[in-house]
Amino acid sequence: MTLLVSAVTRNHAFHASDQLVTYGHADLTVEHDTRANKTIVIIGSDCWLVLGYTGVAYLDGRPTDQFIAEAVSGVADLSCGGILMRGLGQSLRIHFEEIGRRIVESVDAAFRRLPRAAQKHKLILIGSGLQFTKPTWRHIIFQVEFNKEGWDSVGDPGRGPSWNSYALNAAGDVQKPIIKRAHERIKAEGAESPERIRSIMVDAVRETGAASKLVGENVISVILAPEQSEIGVYFHLSDAGPAIELPSANPDRVLPPPAVYTPFVLLPSAVHCPSIASAGVSRVDGLALKFHGPSSTVGGGFLHGYDREPPPRVRRG
Template sequence: MTLLVTAVARNHVFHASDQLVTYGHAGLVVEHDRRANKTIVIVGSDCWLVLGYTGVAYLDGRPTDQFIAEAVSGVADLSHGGVLMRGRGQSLWIHFEEIGRRIVESVDAAFRRLPPAAQKHKLILIGSGLQFTKPTWRHIIFQVEFNKKKWDSVGDPGRRPSWNSFALNVAGDVHKPIIKRARERIKAEGAESPERMRSIMVDAVRETGAASKLVGENVISVILAPEQSEIGIYFHLSDIGPAIEPPSADPDRILPPPAVYTPFVLLPSAVHCPSIASGGVSRADGLALIFHGPSSTVGGGFVHSYDREPQPGVRRGRPKRAVAAIREVGSAWTRRCTCWRRG
């Protein structure tokens, strides 16, 4: 379980999630991974999106976020962390509907391959984004749920909001009073400032984490700003940790201090995998990924892989792959959308 908070307002997109993965055993909640990534940013040909998952944490023996990133990017193995650069002629330049089709068809096929006992649990994806339509951009906010019977989605793909409106959605271990306060704070003080809105969403995750065994207090958050060609990646480290592991124990290898856990970021010519990074800027495809953290006293910067926890009961190592079919199904992703709650 987790808490995901996703939103779109004016010309910005926002997302915040914790890092904790748990499972039930003998009626108890057991911590499995306190550094899990649940967030995926996608830059498409006609949209910028960010999404996250809650529920089933592994598909085909891989972390669910990794499975989704592989399905969208077409890269067979994204388990190594760091940055993967695409070769000439391999650019990923796909539109919103194709992104949705790849996600839904691949995840649904993998969900059906789960053991019957695992299919009793749901997998929920929520996300938001901006689609660059004319005469004005469209706000996208969606939710897709997979269960043992079917998959279904809700959303508002045709939303063309007034300048001062926003849309916000949550999923996971939702404490309604906390989310209600967050909505009220956004309406009162957050709509004018992207940074303030992101901060309010982070506070909601942190407050929930302090009250729930199912939600962690370390928070990864994102701001997408297409007009500035910027993706902001933020990490809040709680007092109870876990701390960010250093990239090297070698005293002769001086590196900037690690400051940020990063999500998946799928760009046309590069894939940024979940990693640890120093604060700073990485540039690709004419846009900037800005990692927000303490400034370095060394100079330069880095993005470095870290070990992700395997599925419970499985030793570390590369799992055997099961191919997830991506079938042509027309525009099911768009057809099955209905109206979603607005801010």
């Protein structure tokens, strides 16, 4: 379980999620992965999207976020971390409908391959974004649920919130008073401020994590700003940790301290895989991927993959 919060308003889309993966065993909730990525940014030919998952954390033996990223990008193995650059003539340019088709068809097929016992659990994807239709952009906010009966989308995918309003959706371990309070705070404090909206969404995940064994307090959040050609990635490290691992244990190798866990970011010419990174900017395909965190006194930047946890092996009996 986890908590995902997505929102969209005017020319920005937002997402926030925790990093905790748990499983149930002998009526207990067991922590399995405290730094799991659940977020995927996709830059399509006609849209910018950010989505996340809650529920089933592994498909075909791979983390669910990795499975989805591979299905959309067409890259067979994205387990390496770091940045994968596409070769000349291999740029990925797919439209919104094709992105949705690849996700639904691949995830549904993999869900059917799960053991019957695992299919009693759900897998929910939620996300938000902007589609560049004319004369005005279209807001996108969506939710798709996969279960043993099949899959279904929630809401009317042909309609979106009006340009001057905002929409917010949450899935996972949703505690209604917390999400209601986030709605009220955005209306009262931050409907005109992208950074304020993101901050309120992060607070909702953190507050839920403090009260729930199923949600962590470390939070990855994203702001999509296509008018500025910017993707903002933020990481909030809770006092409870765990801390981000250092890039090197060698005292003679001084590197900028990592400040951010990064999500999947699927760009036309590159794939950014979940990594640890220092604050800074990566520029690809004419846009800026900005990692926000504490600034470093050491020059340069750092981005490197980290080991993803394999599926849990639960002893029976």
